[in-house]
Amino acid sequence: MATYRRRNGRWNALVRVNDKQISKTFDTKTEAKFWALGIERGLKVNTEKARPTPGDGDTVGRLLRTYMRQVTPTKCQARDKEALINRLLNEQFTEVSLRALTMDDLTSFRDKRLFEDGISSATVDRDFRIVGNVYPLI
Secondary structure: OEEEEEEOOEEEEEEEEOOEEEEEEEOOHHHHHHHHHHHHHHHHHHHHHHOOOOOOOOEHHHHHHHHHHHOHHHOOOHHHHHHHHHHHHOOHHHHOEOOOOOHHHHHHHHHHHHHHOOOOHHHHHHHHHHHHHHHHHO
């Protein structure tokens, strides 16, 4: 959605779509509106293309392997991240299809890590952050 402000005799247009925001200044409000409509349309189209639906064969494990192969080498402490991902790949929820993945799968993983493995909640949080970083690869 666009917001228009008058500043120093000129018009500033600010466009926000999801987590993206772009602004530009114009001489007239008409120019600002025209520009903002074009930007909104472009951002909406790009956002829809950026989030395709997962296929039937996609699993969390497949995404973790892709992340480990493509993204992890570019990170500092890549070996540590790789070890964390390899440990996550041994978990049961990584073999579930993304379409079939439920909150119960993630809750049982969390409970297993906290109560059976006896680790801290900060470690579980780190595990979930890694899984969350993988999501844009869908």
